[in-house]
Amino acid sequence: xxxxxxxxxxxxxxxxxxxxxxxxxxxxxxxxxxxxxxxxxxxxxxxxxxxxxxxxxxxxxxxxxxxxxxxxxxxxxxxxxxxxxxxxxxxxxxxxxxxxxxxxxxxxxxxxxxxxxxxxxxxxxxxxxxxxxxxxxxxxxxxx
Amino acid sequence: xxxxxxxxxxxxxxxxxxxxxxxxxxxxxxxxxxxxxxxxxxxxxxxxxxxxxxxxxxxxxxxxxxxxxxxxxxxxxxxxxxxxxxxxxxxxxxxxxxxxxxxxxxxxxxxxxxxxxxxxxxxxxxxxxxxxxxxxxxxxxxxxxxxxxxxxxxxxxxxxxxxxxxxxxxxxxxxxxxxxxxxxxxxxxxxxxxxxxxxxxxxxxxxxxxxxxxxxxxxxxxxxxxxxxxxxxxxxxxxxxxxxxxxxxxxxxxxxxxxxxxxxxxxxxxxxxxxxxxxxxxxxxxxxxxxxxxxxxxxxxxxxxxxxxxxxxxxxxxxxxxxxxxxxxxxxxxxxxxxxxxxxxxxxxxxxxxxxxxxxxxxxxxxxxxxxxxxxxxxxxxxxxxxxxxxxxxxxxxxxxxxxxxxxxxxxxxxxxx
Numbered sequence: 001x002x003x004x005x006x007x008x009x010x011x012x013x014x015x016x017x018x019x020x021x022x023x024x025x026x027x028x029x030x031x032x033x034x035x036x037x038x039x040x041x042x043x044x045x046x047x048x049x050x051x052x053x054x055x056x057x058x059x060x061x062x063x064x065x066x067x068x069x070x071x072x073x074x075x076x077x078x079x080x081x082x083x084x085x086x087x088x089x090x091x092x093x094x095x096x097x098x099x100x101x102x103x104x105x106x107x108x109x110x111x112x113x114x115x116x117x118x119x120x121x122x123x124x125x126x127x128x129x130x131x132x133x134x135x136x137x138x139x140x141x142x143x144x
Numbered sequence: 145x146x147x148x149x150x151x152x153x154x155x156x157x158x159x160x161x162x163x164x165x166x167x168x169x170x171x172x173x174x175x176x177x178x179x180x181x182x183x184x185x186x187x188x189x190x191x192x193x194x195x196x197x198x199x200x201x202x203x204x205x206x207x208x209x210x211x212x213x214x215x216x217x218x219x220x221x222x223x224x225x226x227x228x229x230x231x232x233x234x235x236x237x238x239x240x241x242x243x244x245x246x247x248x249x250x251x252x253x254x255x256x257x258x259x260x261x262x263x264x265x266x267x268x269x270x271x272x273x274x275x276x277x278x279x280x281x282x283x284x285x286x287x288x289x290x291x292x293x294x295x296x297x298x299x300x301x302x303x304x305x306x307x308x309x310x311x312x313x314x315x316x317x318x319x320x321x322x323x324x325x326x327x328x329x330x331x332x333x334x335x336x337x338x339x340x341x342x343x344x345x346x347x348x349x350x351x352x353x354x355x356x357x358x359x360x361x362x363x364x365x366x367x368x369x370x371x372x373x374x375x376x377x378x379x380x381x382x383x384x385x386x387x388x389x390x391x392x393x394x395x396x397x398x399x400x401x402x403x404x405x406x407x408x409x410x411x412x413x414x415x416x417x418x419x420x421x422x423x424x425x426x427x428x429x430x431x432x433x434x435x436x437x438x439x440x441x442x443x444x445x446x447x448x449x450x451x452x453x454x455x456x457x458x459x460x461x462x463x464x465x466x467x468x469x470x471x472x473x474x475x476x477x478x479x480x481x482x483x484x485x486x487x488x489x490x491x492x493x494x495x496x497x498x499x500x501x502x503x504x505x506x507x508x509x510x511x512x513x514x515x516x517x518x519x520x521x522x523x524x525x526x527x528x529x530x531x532x533x534x535x536x537x538x539x540x541x542x543x544x545x546x547x548x549x550x551x552x553x554x555x556x557x558x559x560x561x562x
Contacts, residue, residue, distance in 0.1 A: 005559055008551075048547045055554065057546055060562045066520070069159070069440065070433030072187045073197075074204045089201045091191050094516060095433060098461040098470045101527075102557070103518030103544055109466070112196070144561060 001081040002142045004119065004127055006056045010137035011047070013054030018043035020132035021058075024123060025115075044106050044117040045129050056129065056138060059083055059104045059117040067096035067105060082121055087113045146240055148446060149231060151223050151384070152247030153177035154186055155432045156413030156439035158204060160245045161213050163443020163451065171447075173215045174239060176231070180220040181272055183209065187300075187432060189275035193282075194304030202272070226388040229408070243408050243446040246396065247439060248381035250414040250430055254374050259354035266372040269301045278371055282308050286370035289313070290359055292351060294321040296462060298375035299334070302343050303464050305371075312343050313367050315359075319348045325460055325471060329497060330513055337467040380415040380428060393417055395428050400452040402442035410446055412438035418456035422474040422508045422526060429458055455527050461516075467496070470519040473509030473526040477501050480508070483541045487514050500541060505532045507540070518544040 019031060026041035028034035034041050045058040061083050068076045068083060075089035076096060092112035096105045106115045119140075120127040130140045148164055150157045153175050161173055188202040210217055218239070225232040230240045252268035260266065265281060267274040278286075282305070289305045291298045294316035302312045314321075320331040321338075335345060349363040359367045380395040391397040391405040395417040402410045413435035417426040434456055441453035459472035480502050487496035496514020500507060500522070507525045521544035525535070532540075539548040546554060 007559075008554065048545050050547050053547075053551075055546075055558065057558060060558070062562045064562075066433070069436050072155075072432045073185050073201070074206075089197075091188065091197050093187070093461055093463065094468055094470060094519075095461040096520075097516060098459055098472065098519050098523055099433060100518075100520035101524035102546060103521045105520070107517065143559075 001061075001144060002119075002140050003061055004058060004117070004130060005139050005141055005143065007137050007139065008053050008055035010135045011054045011056060012135050012137070013047055013049045014134065015047050016132055016134060017045050017056050017129035017138055018047060020128040021045045021117075024120065024125075024128035039110060042106055042108055042115055044104075044115055046104075046106075057102060057104060058129070060102055061119070062101075066099035066101065070095050070099040079121075082119055083116065084118050084121070085114060085116055087111070087115070090114055146229075146242030147171065148173045148243050148245070149239055149241035150175045150245040150247060151177075151231065152245070152249060152413065153179065153181075153183050153217070153219070154247065154249060154413065155204070155435040156247035156249075156442075157245065158183055158209075159436040159439025159441075160247065160410075160412060160443035160446070161209075161215055163440035163445075164447045165213055166444060167447035167449045170214065171242075173213065174218065174241075175210075175215055176218045176221055176223055176233070176239065178220065178222040179271060179273070182207075182217075182219070184272055185432075186271070189269065189272055190297075190300035190304040192272075193275045193279055193301070194307040196304075196307070223384060226384045226406075226409070231384075241408070243410065245402075245439070245442050245446065246385055246404070246409060246411040246415060247413045247435075248384065248415045250378040250380050252374065253377040253379045255376060257351055257354060262356050263354050263372050264356060265370060266374060269297055269373050269375055270378070278305075278373075281371055282310060287311060288369050289371040289373060290315070290367050290369035291373045291375060292316075292359075293373075293375035293377065294318065294345070294347070295324065295375060295377065296322065296460070297378075298373065299338065299464060300462070301373045301375060302338060303341075306338075306342050310371070313346065313369070314338075314343055315346045315349060315351065315361065315367070317348070317350050321345070321347070325462075326469070326511065327476060327499070330469065330499075330511055333494070333496060333513055334464060334467065334469065337464050341465045378414070378430060380430075382415055385409070385411065385415075393426060397426075400441075400454045401445040401450065402438055402453060403445060410442040412442045419454070420456055420458060420474075421454075421529065422457050422503075427458070429456055431459060433459065457523075457527055459523060461519075467514060468516045469511070469513050470516040471509070471511040472519075472523045473501070473507070474503075475499065475501050475509035475511045477503070477509060480504070485541075502532070506530060507532070520544075521546065521548075 444451035
């Protein structure tokens with residue numbers, strides 16, 4: 001299965017992937033409009049900055065998904081290898097935040113739910129982070 | 145092979161079905177449960193009562209789960225006896241099994257209290273029916289509630305009732321709330337958040353006597369109530385295995401494949417003991433993720449595979465009125481290094497804290513209150529018993545980031561298959 005990978009040697013730490021991710025997942029194609037809304041869109045990818053290295057990280061879609069196994073409501077499930085969240089069933093208990101080894105579950109405090117990377121399946125396109133990365137540090141590849 | 149039979153219909157049972165079906169797509173599975181409902185999320189009974197979720201969203205799996213997995217259900221039926229290769233229902237009917245999972249959960253522990261029989265509206269708040277019944281009373285005008293027990297169940301009931309506009313009093317024998325999960329500081333923060341939202345606490349005392357709608361406390365206080373919730377504690381349902389001659393300690397004893405000492409009988413969930421790798425001893429870890437993982441491991445074993453469950457740790461994610469608490473491992477240990485930091489708002493008020501507890505060259509526990517993002521990075525260090533020699537401890541104390549790991553870890557975990 002194709003997943004998103006980050007080559008940290010190439011990551012500039014520019015955070016553009018976060019903006020593209022948040023913008024695209026807000027349903028608004030225009031980034032300026034998306035970020036002008038009262039409720040700021042949430043990125044599902046996160047850039048970690050270090051002294052000599054930066055990298056972006058988002059859901060690894062683990063083969064042993066502790067978030068799914070531990071989900072108290074059944075909102076999280078694996079759909080053809082992609083871990084997805086049914087927000088109508090999520091109550092924001094954050095057991096998945098407790099469980100995820102990579103810290104890739106994002107809280108939507110206002111809506112009392114979580115959100116996470118679904119490889120942009122919901123918008124049926126190449127992941128926005130991959131598309132937008134100016135240095136091609138983020139790639140969509142099958143490494144199985 | 146003969147049927148798989150599962151006694152129970154919650155997380156451990158569903159984990160077992162999903163575990164079995166990884167390897168065996170065909171052999172029929174029979175689920176027997178004394179509750180009349182299809183599988184639902186037990187923790188959601190408080191969210192349903194509080195109006196934080198809707199009735200049709202409390203079900204743990206989709207409507208077609210049983211048919212999709214070739215599972216037949218015997219709901220509203222109680223297993224009375226466990227035999228060598230069958231179970232006997234209280235109706236006398238006998239169901240044969242090839243492999244059996246005991247996932248009987250726990251039952252409320254209610255200490256003897258004078259006059260409790262006089263109370264009509266009393267609940268233990270352990271199942272959906274009690275949530276529906278309390279919901280009905282509140283809808284019909286119940287205005288006040290007394291909750292006996294300030295543990296997780298009691299406090300979630302309190303939050304739900306407060307959200308419904310009910311006046312809530314919580315009493316507990318202990319001097320603090322959530323004594324089994326939180327230290328004094330954390331406990332005080334949770335108590336304060338509930339108080340800000342209307343809860344009244346009377347701690348360090350017990351109920352001496354009850355009339356129909358009044359409790360008389362040992363400290364002399366008198367509390368009137370329309371609804372009484374008894375949430376003192378829970379005990380594992382071990383009787384079936386015990387009476388059949390299986391080994392039982394605090395809970396049902398199993399090996400790491402969840403097999404009991406009885407032939408072809410497995411056990412998972414709140415009725416069992418788990419080996420807590422952070423405390424180094426067997427404990428009851430009555431937690432939903434633990435139940436699912438045990439059930440799944442049992443299911444794989446029952447179907448002939450091997451999936452040891454040997455990384456059990458205590459862990460909790462809970463919130464009250466937007467204040468989140470996440471904890472894992474042995475967070476109460478005091479004999480090693482402890483890193484603590486307060487979280488303050490702009491005015492300098494303490495809103496939460498971070499506490500990291502270290503053992504011999506590893507992280508063994510933590511509590512995060514208010515700032516809980518990415519907590520799972522800490523959980524993983526505990527679960528995998530990662531050596532601190534392999535991580536940047538200063539970075540670890542600062543915040544949970546993957547940067548604390550070295551380059552080779554990142555290459556393997558972020559660049560490869562996990």
